[in-house]
Amino acid sequence: MLFYELFICLLLWSGLFFLFVGTLGLIRLPDLYTRMHATSKCDTLGAGLILMAMMFLVGRNEVFKLLMIGVFIWSINPLITHVIGYMAYLRDGEHLPETFFMDCYDLPYPGKEMSGKEDVHA
Amino acid sequence: MYFQKRIDDPKGFMLFTIILLIFWFLMSPSLSLRNIAVGLVCCLAVTYFWSPDLFKPGQPFRIAPRQVAQLAVYLLLLAYNVVVANVHVALIVLSPKLPISPGFILVKTKLQNELTRTLYANSITLTPGTITINLNSDRLLVHALTKGTAQGVCDWHLENRLREMEVSKGD
Numbered sequence: 670m671l672f673y674e675l676f677i678c679l680l681l682w683s684g685l686f687f688l689f690v691g692t693l694g695l696i697r698l699p700d701l702y703t704r705m706h707a708t709s710k711c712d713t714l715g716a717g718l719i720l721m722a723m724m725f726l727v728g729r730n731e732v733f734k735l736l737m738i739g740v741f742i743w744s745i746n747p748l749i750t751h752v753i754g755y756m757a758y759l760r761d762g763e764h765l766p767e768t769f770f771m772d773c774y775d776l777p778y779p780g781k782e783m784s785g786k787e788d789v790h791a
Numbered sequence: 792m793y794f795q796k797r798i799d800d801p802k803g804f805m806l807f808t809i810i811l812l813i814f815w816f817l818m819s820p821s822l823s824l825r826n827i828a829v830g831l832v833c834c835l836a837v838t839y840f841w842s843p844d845l846f847k848p849g850q851p852f853r854i855a856p857r858q859v860a861q862l863a864v865y866l867l868l869l870a871y872n873v874v875v876a877n878v879h880v881a882l883i884v885l886s887p888k889l890p891i892s893p894g895f896i897l898v899k900t901k902l903q904n905e906l907t908r909t910l911y912a913n914s915i916t917l918t919p920g921t922i923t924i925n926l927n928s929d930r931l932l933v934h935a936l937t938k939g940t941a942q943g944v945c946d947w948h949l950e951n952r953l954r955e956m957e958v959s960k961g962d
Contacts, residue, residue, distance in 0.1 A: 769894030
């Protein structure tokens, strides 16, 4: 029983840790795109871990609903990230001056440098 | 009339309705007659309303049992990759020097199906150091946090798994 509670505590605290890291990244990272990295990934795992801890705590009937909440968070979070990033890209959101642009569409990795942003409507 | 839609793929229509019904019965509190009736009507209406987007001509909507197994393995691998991604971001954010070299990279995907392409784009967002900005037919615009992760997105082993899942459609 003690180990069970310790395990739940571990899950809760690791979830909190990842949420904390996500928020810290939102403050520390320099531009919108890099900030999205921190928030999208860490929020997904943080919320997932906390939901998992709750799944161990609640009764058997509620587990499936919590699981569904988790599935929705995991599937919708990348979508929202993509929409925010795409809008910033269309509106020429500011990015770091040393940002590289690389075109690997028909070449293997190093590809060729792009002169600037790709015209997404082309 | 705009609300009249032709059903080209009755088998796919039924399959999708059954999937929605399973979800409904998992969520509904009891198996009373009213619950069943409401669920049936709602599932049929939702499938009918979205049928132009769900069932494209020439791409019948089928799910083979083998594909479900492959999807389960894929999701497990994805969950592992999400944990790796989080540790990666945590290491970058918590290090005092903030070692980032961000950039945009344009890659081509081998996947043919729209559903697997969407799944692939979402998985790229959840995995180490990359987020998908745009998906336009087979052009993926990806933002990478460091140059190393930009290299990783070009040949990613999970893409091959999705491709296998697409190919093993034959039923």
